[in-house]
Amino acid sequence: MKLSQLAFKSMRKNIKHYYLYFFALIFSVTLYFSFTTLQYNPEVLTATKASGSATAGFGAATYLLYFIVLFFVLYANHLFMKRRSKELGLYQLIGMTKTMIVRIVALENALLFTLAVITGMGIGFVTSRLFAMILMNMLEQDALVMMTFSIEALQQTALVFTVLLVIIVMQTALIIYRTTLLSLFQANQQAEEHVKRFSWVQMIIGAIGLVAITSGYYLSTQLFTTPNMQYLMLMMVAILALTIGGTFLVFRFSVAFLMNVLRLQKKGHLRLVDVVAFTPIMHRMKGNAKSLTLITVLTAVSLAMTTLAYISYYSVDAKAERLSPAAIVAVNEQGETFIDTLKQAGIEVDAKVFDVKYTSVRWQDLIEVSLLNTPLNEGEVAISIFKLSDVQQLYPSYHVQDDEVFVVNYASMLSEVIPMKEGSYVNLSAGDAGNRFLLKDVLDVPIAVVPVSDGGPAFVVSDAMFQQIEMVDETHTAYSSITTQYLIDVAAEDLAQATALFHETKTNEVRYMTYDYKGELVENLFLQETYEETRASNLVFVGLTIFISAFIGLAFLMATGSILYFKQMAEADEEKSAYTILRKVGFSQQEILRGVYVKQAFNFGIPLLIGLLHSYFAVKSGWFLFGSELIAPLFITMGLYILMYALFTWLSIRYYKSIIHQAL
Structure with missing residues (x-):
């Protein structure tokens, strides 16, 4: 059998795993191609007068978007390889070398990337017109937006995802070459870090994390009390260090320790909800602290960026009135x-x-x-x-x-x-x-x-x-x-x-x-300038800023939410055997789902809650530099983020329902 035939058969067998990875790739290509197409849309160029700031803004956003796509696809590929670990281990057991396995996976990825890029460009070609219409509406430009296919955007997207394919193949090869045969069969049971026994030292460290976050919040309220640039830079570095470091300690120690205390207080009399919800939360929240910290920080950054841009857009009239x-x-x-x-x-x-x-x-x-x-x-x-x-x-x-x-x-x-x-x-x-x-x-x-x-x-x-x-x-x-x-x-x-x-x-x-x-x-x-001239000139710059910020914020949100969703799917597959046992001893599907509801509320709610707090204090410290209104933009953007996370939570619960239904 040829290597290409083996790769194709492997893809057909793993279709239930591949669809997640394939979705991640299509989503990434669609976002990137839509955004790059906007840069070459004639109506958009006319509306923004092809200004240097518009060109620079699109260029900077493109690099940032590529970083998001890279992070998203690398993480999705890592989860995908983890789910296929037993299959890769079987390849080695039947005598295949690691080099041959890498070649098979590389062929699979090349085929997937080709299909994803073609599909994503097709979807992106359609959605780019929708995004262009949204942008023109925000700029209050009355223009007919046509569907425009850009050769430059096509070439740029093809080049970017070719480079990404090379990076993915290198990541895959690194995973295969560095992983032992035994660890491949145990990969699904491995967290990011080994979970040890709980102690009072961990409780103290967790408390330090809470104090660090609180201190960062307090310093953010004092950021502009002294108009000194050196003082300002030191304060910003201190705030970032305290909030990010504190967030990691909270995920690494505080949440897990509190769950353990609640469990110990029951003195062994655990309900089904405790078994299904609190115990997995206790171990997985601690073991996956790094990824949860990264997701929380990205959520906070994207939300703060979107809120500040919306504050500027919301205050266009007030700024124009101030000048005229x-x-x-x-x-x-x-x-x-x-x-x-x-x-x-x-x-x-x-x-x-x-x-x-x-x-x-x-x-x-x-x-x-x-x-x-x-x-x-x-x-x-x-x-x-x-x-x-x-x-x-x-x-x-x-x-x-x-x-x-x-x-x-x-x-x-x-x-x-x-x-x-x-x-x-x-x-x-x-x-x-x-x-x-x-x-x-x-x-x-x-x-x-x-x-x-x-x-x-x-x-x-x-x-x-x-x-x-x-x-x-x-x-x-x-x-x-x-x-x-x-x-x-x-x-x-x-x-x-x-x-x-x-x-x-x-x-x-x-x-x-x-x-x-x-x-x-x-x-x-x-x-x-007249009032309308001032407003129009501000609207072009601010409208473009809010559109780019919202686009990047959407990419951040979809990436972080999807990663959490993928992780929950992987956990559901791993826990299927436990659900089978619970169903056999007489527990109903609805009883098990009560614990799942609590677990998903924690898995999605805690990163979202901490991210919302981070973004609130970040915005509160300097919102007045961007506009004259805080409350409405803040509540609108936070509400949208809560709705999106609620959607991912609902999708995760639906997947758990299907797993529990199949458990017996």
């Missing part, structure tokens, strides 16, 4: 002239006028933590001032007394990193003899555009005090020549024409004065 609080913003005489131009063009205008002054303030009076060692921390800086009646055009409910002031334009990022001291007193004119005001409130509401407040906060005082405050002079650290700001809104049908006039009249070109880092007064040119 109205449809169009103009300043000084340009604003008045532009309003006249719009009226002459027959466009109805709703304009709100804001008078602006600049006065000096000491940062020490405002902030709760010290800034970096800069002159701003020692002296006074200029800050823009608005009067209450102007602000009430947008927010009628706001009020302030003559001796009070409140802050606007203070973004969530600044308020988290450098919180202001509400209830403190500040002087709002040059020198110590200036007017003393109570800082009533700090609000994250956009009013002033970048040229007016230099991207920072602004103060609101009563109309009477606005008239009394002295303008800052050029002896201070900042100065601006802007005295009036116009917030202009027009009807939706007139917006395109108004935007064109905004650029034609060069009203968008705003010149203002500030001091540079050398302390010299310089003129700045700022190109003000």
Whole structure:
């Protein structure tokens, strides 16, 4: 019999094992080919304007996706080889050399890869259009997406999976050459690590793991309390070490020890649920600590990455409003002239006028933590001032007394990193003899555009005090020549024409004065965009980011969930003989399944729970750097992950049901 014929017969005999591996390969090819095809889709390139950031984002995501695929397929192949260990041992018993066995398995893998790549590309060709439509919808682009077959994507996918095939063959050869004949017949009973007897030392180590995770969580809440780059890097390294190391110790010792304590408290009076659920959990959770730690960390990373990207996407409108609080913003005489131009063009205008002054303030009076060692921390800086009646055009409910002031334009990022001291007193004119005001409130509401407040906060005082405050002079650290700001809104049908006039009249070109880092007064040119222009430009970048992040997150989720599912299938096959004994002594299928339900809740629930906690504290520590809303994006992404894990849990239970049904 030829070697190829032997390989083909072996594949037909092992079809019940191969379908898992084949599914893993098809899934990997489909993901990779779909994603690479998107990079060459004409509609996608047009929507993203083929920008450098888009190209770089797709390129980086492709490498990351290949890492996920490599990890997924290597692990699936490892589980597959473990399930075939007895067959490989029989080959050696009948006299076949390890080299010949490697050649047989290599031929099988080559055939599998060929079929999987062809099938995966066919599915990926169809799904790529679906993904392209999702991306275009996220970018709010009205375009007809056609099914596009890319030769470049075909060549790239074929090359990548050819390299992956070589790696898989090398992994298989390494397993076969390094494994003894006896161990091949015992492979299904081997965990990742030998399980020894439980002791109080293990309990202490498990407690250390819980303390390490808790410490990492606490440090994450203190990450931005001190704006120092060296401190920030050390904190990040410490958080990663504590959470990942603690996670391993929890899986390696804590869970297994708690299960053992519960079992010992029963003093030998074990129920069927204890036998089916707690005892396997106790040993397998401890023996498979490395893989469970890796799965948990990958789940946390993918969830945090997806959540942060969704926070950015969710906050696109808020970011655009911060840069342009109205449809169009103009300043000084340009604003008045532009309003006249719009009226002459027959466009109805709703304009709100804001008078602006600049006065000096000491940062020490405002902030709760010290800034970096800069002159701003020692002296006074200029800050823009608005009067209450102007602000009430947008927010009628706001009020302030003559001796009070409140802050606007203070973004969530600044308020988290450098919180202001509400209830403190500040002087709002040059020198110590200036007017003393109570800082009533700090609000994250956009009013002033970048040229007016230099991207920072602004103060609101009563109309009477606005008239009394002295303008800052050029002896201070900042100065601006802007005295009036116009917030202009027009009807939706007139917006395109108004935007064109905004650029034609060069009203968008705003010149203002500030001091540079050398302390010299310089003129700045700022190109003000309309609200829709700002939103559209942000949407392209953020929409592409959330799509790539969600795609990679889906790949991570499917990989980790599938690996857990594959492991449960392998465990179910190994425990089939135990179920046969339980059925023979009189236990019903439903009674055995109660223990299976508990076991699956632990096997999928504990990695998911710890992963959710990791991702929550990771997101909570720096979400404000990405947007203005936390709760909704966090709950939506976590809900999707919980649903996906629930699906894998249901699939595992279904497989256990079939095994238990076949046990008798």
